[in-house]
Amino acid sequence: TQSTWGWIVKMVRLVLSLKSLVYLCLSLCLCLHGVGASEETGIQQDHYQALVLSDVHYDPFYHSGYSCSSLCRSRLVNWSSRQSVGCGPLSISQSEEQLAFGQLGCDSGDDLVRSLFAQLKKQFAEDSKNDIKYVAFVGDFAAHGFTDLIKQEFMHLYHDPAATNTFSDILHTELPEHHIENPQELLLGTAKRFFKAFAAAVPENVPIFYTLGNDDLPLDAKLPDSPGATIEEAESPWLTSLSKVIQPLIERNGVVTDFSQFRYGGFYSASLREKELLLFLNTIVFARRKIYPRHPELPYIEELSECPHNLPFGCDHDRAERQMDWLDAKLYAAERSGQRVTLFGHIPPGMYSSGSQLWHSVWVKRYLEIVKRYSSIINQQVYGHLHLSDLRVFELPSKVLLPPLYVAPGIAPIFGNNPAYRKMEIDGHGLVTDYEDYFIDVFGHNVLPKSQRLGSPPSWTPLYRFKTFFNSEFSSLNGTAVRQAIQSLHPCNSSTHRREKWYQYSTTGSAEKAKELKQREANLYCLSIHAEHELFLQCAQQVSAMCNTSAHWALHQLELEDRWWSIDPALTVFAYAACAVLFIFIALFLMGSTGLQKISRYLYLLSITIVRGPKRLSESE
Secondary structure, X not given: OHHHHHHHHHHHHHHHHHHHHHHHHHHHHHHHOXXXXXXXXXXXXXXXXXXXXXXXXXXXOEOOOXXXXXXXXXXXXXXXXXXXXXXXXXXXXXXXXXXXXXXXXOOEOHHHHHHHHHHHHHHHHOOOOOOEEEEEEOOOOEOOOHHHHHHHHOHHHHHOHHHHHHHHHHHOOOOOOOOOOOHHHHHHHHHHHHHHHHHHHOOOOOOEEEOOOOOOOOOOOOOOOOOOOOOOOOOOHHHHHHHHHHHHHHOHHHOEEEOOOHHHHOOEEEEEEOOEEEEEOOHXXXXXXXXXXXXOOOOOOOOHHHOOOOOOOOOOHHHHHHHHHHHHHHHHHHHHHOOEEEEEOOOOOOEOOOOXXXXXXXXXXXXXXXXXXXXXXXXXEEEOOOOOOEEEOOEOOOOOEOOOEEEXXXXXXXXXXXXXXXXXXXXXXXXXXXXXXXXXXXHHHHOOOHHHHHHOOOOEEEEEEHHHHHOOOOOOOOHHHHHHHHHOOOOOOOOHHHHHHHHHHHOOOOHHHHHHHHOOHHHHHHHOOOOOHHHHHHHHHHHHHHHHOXXXXXXXXXXXXXXXXXXOHHHHHHHHHHHHHHHHHHHHHHHOOHHHXXXXXXXXXXXXXXXXXXXXXOOOO
């Protein structure tokens, strides 16, 4: 009997040892493969997609037979400053071929816009699982110089019966039996027509978000210079009119918005889901120059102190200050309520590829301070304006990486870019996990023989995917993942072929525009990591000197894996320590004691907690 009980005790100890070994092995697997476990535990079902469009610049006056020296507009004579947007030898005059889908130096005509909206309908028709939850249009529905040129240089059109008929035809029934008295009415009618067609291309249960673009303002949109006035007293008549057009599209499917500030300053918030907040900024008020209206007589504003009195937008210090305060307050409230945030805007902070600043330096510093303060809840930033597909992860002097900033490609081919838009894939926490750009090869189509071009309109096709091009294995595109992609394009250390391929993707398939970017490689790299002008200049000088002298550029290799970077740093250290302890316990597992079993089980639960987060444990666990 005694030997029998001894045998039973040994068997029990063996079973306990095996159970401990199972827990230890599971713990080790979770530590080494935590990302895979998290993707299979329910987060996947919350994944969704979103479409991002920018810079359509719809021009109802576009005529395919006119050259860019007249903005490709019928009835309009040459504009002396068209050279500033690249009107050159690639344009085709009226005596040559007809280019219905656009050309260099010109905005989007009816054919291109119809093609875009048809593609959106197709995209949603192929979305059998209803994964696309919203469309974000980050500004510039109106053509460049649309109303200021007509107002200042072509006022005779308003008194020309033929021109009046043209306007009425363009606006259709948007302004019935109404004589066009000023550019604001013309632009409002164009906005109604454009967004009406936009809404028809998107299912009724999918919201269409919008940020104000620098060309979406009429010349006479006077925004009161009224510091200290109430919001109601300071409302802009133009923004009030525009809000009636876009607010119903934004609030589709029961989206909850705080739209009270839009009529005052063009910014607002929207709650997509309980824990996901979208903030839409009016970045025109932060711009370094008065971008609109574009006219040779307007000064180039270097510093805020040079702003003329009562200059609407561009130097609107009061609206800029109030918006920064609003942004800070919204992010503070989101942090307290456990929300994750995505920021949207039109003009991004930082630099053009030429090296000139986009925002006034005072607003860049304030914005970076706010984003740094709330970087733990900001998933990403999404902007447009540059007509390029671009990536930016700003690094502060303290070596802190801010959340990634994505620049969406533009539709209008005016700057030599092919029309393109973006489809983003987003996880259950609101983080972008991957994106894909779709484009239409307008410039390739334009050089085809006329018989081929007329018989076969260009079609929208995928251009590139982020993870495929950059060979990224990160589960989500946080600052580390995108910064690693930027580092792989360093002009000193990456292959020429790889960079040239990226420049072609960045210009959405335009070989000519890609050659232009290649001449500014140092600038392109440095503007991707620095938003402040002084730091950008230092970086550009260093990179240029090192690359030109074939000096070795010691790139900092980011070795931390995404699954540990995305959680709290204290937990990261503890997680590695826990994994080290596991190896020690593996050597001792044959002891099979109850204490060892409990300890190994707790380590297993700790591993799950680290990988999934403490709120994702099941009741049994």
